[in-house]
Amino acid sequence: MNGNHHSNDRPAWINRSTQLLDDSVRDLDAVTLSRLNRARQAALTQQRPHAPRVWLLPAGLASACAMLLAVVVWQPHHRSETQPSAAPVAVDDGDSEETSTEFYQNLEFYAWLDAQNKGGDG
Amino acid sequence: MAEIAGTMTGSQLEFARRVDATSTNQRALDQFLRGVERRALRMAELACGSRDDALDVVQDAMCAFVKNYAAKPEPDWAPLFHRVLDSRLNDFHRRRTVRNRWLAVFERKEDDDTLDPIEQAQDLQDPGPLLRLAGSEAGKALDAALKALPLRQRQAFLLRMWEGFDVATTARVMQCSEGSVKTHLSRALAALRRALEDHQ
Numbered sequence: 001m002n003g004n005h006h007s008n009d010r011p012a013w014i015n016r017s018t019q020l021l022d023d024s025v026r027d028l029d030a031v032t033l034s035r036l037n038r039a040r041q042a043a044l045t046q047q048r049p050h051a052p053r054v055w056l057l058p059a060g061l062a063s064a065c066a067m068l069l070a071v072v073v074w075q076p077h078h079r080s081e082t083q084p085s086a087a088p089v090a091v092d093d094g095d096s097e098e099t100s101t102e103f104y105q106n107l108e109f110y111a112w113l114d115a116q117n118k119g120g121d122g
Numbered sequence: 123m124a125e126i127a128g129t130m131t132g133s134q135l136e137f138a139r140r141v142d143a144t145s146t147n148q149r150a151l152d153q154f155l156r157g158v159e160r161r162a163l164r165m166a167e168l169a170c171g172s173r174d175d176a177l178d179v180v181q182d183a184m185c186a187f188v189k190n191y192a193a194k195p196e197p198d199w200a201p202l203f204h205r206v207l208d209s210r211l212n213d214f215h216r217r218r219t220v221r222n223r224w225l226a227v228f229e230r231k232e233d234d235d236t237l238d239p240i241e242q243a244q245d246l247q248d249p250g251p252l253l254r255l256a257g258s259e260a261g262k263a264l265d266a267a268l269k270a271l272p273l274r275q276r277q278a279f280l281l282r283m284w285e286g287f288d289v290a291t292t293a294r295v296m297q298c299s300e301g302s303v304k305t306h307l308s309r310a311l312a313a314l315r316r317a318l319e320d321h322q
Contacts, residue, residue, distance in 0.1 A: 010283075014283055014311070016260070017283070018283055020260055020261050020264050021264070021284050023261065024164060025160040025161055025163070032163070035177050036163060038181075040152065040155045040156065042181060043155065043184035043185045043187070044148055044151060044152060044155075047148060047151070047188050
């Protein structure tokens with residue numbers, strides 16, 4: 001299998017042929033040798049094992065923690081932003097205008113009542 | 123080393139073992155491929171007719187060999203590599219035949235089944251062709267004669283006579299019967315001899 005099978009039991013021209021074939025591959029030009037080298041390296045590269053992806057577990061945990069933290073931090077802000085808008089809705093019960101008019105109409109009565117209370121205390 | 127091993131987890135140890143085994147295997151593979159690549163290129167060049175195509179075929183064969191057969195025992199590598207290469211050359215030949223079919227409609231193909239068996243008999247006393255030609259002339263004559271051979275005949279000649287595979291291994295490489303190998307080789311030798319004699 002080494003290519004140098006120049007045997008005596010076969011015609012001399014066949015031995016000469018194999019010798020010529022050997023000669024033809026001995027002196028290849030540099031470009032061809034370089035391309036052969038690259039081809040060999042490309043073939044060998046695909047065999048190299050890939051490192052086990054042990055970094056995936058801590059990376060996944062870190063991502064989960066970061067997301068949890070983001071949710072926790074964001075939630076109170078979200079509440080504080082929504083609460084003020086909830087308050088006016090609570091007082092805005094349809095007849096608020098009527099209530100405030102009634103309040104102003106009875107304002108003198110409330111003032112008198114207040115004075116009476118202060119006088120009673122005093 | 124033991125300390126380093128002590129600090130490694132199970133998966134890291136397993137990975138280190140795999141890297142070690144793979145680098146040993148890669149060195150052996152690299153050495154093997156270095157040993158066969160030039161001859162593979164020559165075979166492919168004779169079949170493809172161009173060095174660029176031949177380099178592509180050889181790279182393709184190397185990749186397929188490493189991918190599929192790197193784990194096989196080293197003594198099996200040579201026949202397996204040549205089997206992959208032979209398969210790639212057949213594919214190339216088939217594609218080119220289809221591509222050139224329309225161009226070669228009117229081209230008369232030589233029928234190599236019409237060889238006279240008497241012509242094929244080898245005269246061992248006759249030094250034969252090539253011996254009477256000088257180096258470069260002989261090389262060119264051989265190159266032309268080999269290129270003129272049908273693919274299977276050329277492969278049989280190169281694998282048996284140049285690579286030195288026995289009939290059974292050549293049959294496995296070419297994925298045919300031993301009888302077919304003998305037939306292809308016999309026809310190849312007759313055609314080569316005739317072509318080289320005509321060249322003089």
